[in-house]
Amino acid sequence: MNKREFIKSGLLGVGATLMLPSVLASKNFLTNDKASVTGKFFEQPPLGFAFDALEPYIDAKTMEIHYLRHHAAYTRVLNEQLSKVSVPFKSIVEIMENISQFPVSVRNNGGGYLNHNLFWKIITPGGAKLPSGELMTTIEKTFGSFDAFKSAFIEKAMSVFGSGWAWVIKTPYGLKITSTANQDNPLMDTEKERGIPVLMVDVWEHAYYLKYQNRRKEYLDAFWQVVNWDQVNSFYHLDRFVL
Numbered sequence: 001m002n003k004r005e006f007i008k009s010g011l012l013g014v015g016a017t018l019m020l021p022s023v024l025a026s027k028n029f030l031t032n033d034k035a036s037v038t039g040k041f042f043e044q045p046p047l048g049f050a051f052d053a054l055e056p057y058i059d060a061k062t063m064e065i066h067y068l069r070h071h072a073a074y075t076r077v078l079n080e081q082l083s084k085v086s087v088p089f090k091s092i093v094e095i096m097e098n099i100s101q102f103p104v105s106v107r108n109n110g111g112g113y114l115n116h117n118l119f120w121k122i123i124t125p126g127g128a129k130l131p132s133g134e135l136m137t138t139i140e141k142t143f144g145s146f147d148a149f150k151s152a153f154i155e156k157a158m159s160v161f162g163s164g165w166a167w168v169i170k171t172p173y174g175l176k177i178t179s180t181a182n183q184d185n186p187l188m189d190t191e192k193e194r195g196i197p198v199l200m201v202d203v204w205e206h207a208y209y210l211k212y213q214n215r216r217k218e219y220l221d222a223f224w225q226v227v228n229w230d231q232v233n234s235f236y237h238l239d240r241f242v243l
């Protein structure tokens, strides 16, 4: 089996569902079965809602540029860079988990690719406005109350200096709020605080500057109006990821 055949069989194999069996494991989400002939290993998943669907909380122009230019560029450059590396991989998650073995260009663009895939999933027009069931109970137990949790998450997101992300991750020790720089994420083996991403927010200026300029806090306050708690709940119940 040559390298291309290995990658193709790997992409289509069970390894692709190692950690994210539900929404993320669909073929369009993680992989592209034309990869072996086109060199296009990963494709940008469809957004799932119109650019203007999150108005007035996230404006249409920001969504359009964010998806069509920023996310598309991470996807394109990731594919270009992966065609030059010899490290085998079966899924984007596996790349993240072994990112220390890849060039920094794969770290930046692969992180940018996956982080936005996740982010588009956890925002939605008209989603449930609060978590429910076990997730809500766990949040209240961990952080004292849902409001205290929101404040802690916003505070972490405000503390990111420059470009990065804030996260809620599921760890063997419970839920934790963390942040990463640039396009790093809590799946990467380069991160000190690792876990299953449950909720995340993009605090790169490109995520909010057109509407909110330097007022990151207003963007973060508005963010709660578009959180897809059903999806967050699904991420929370994943347990197949092994640290």
Ligand code: MN3
Residues within 6 Å of the ligand: 066, 070, 116, 202, 204, 206, 207
């Ligand atoms: Mn972004």
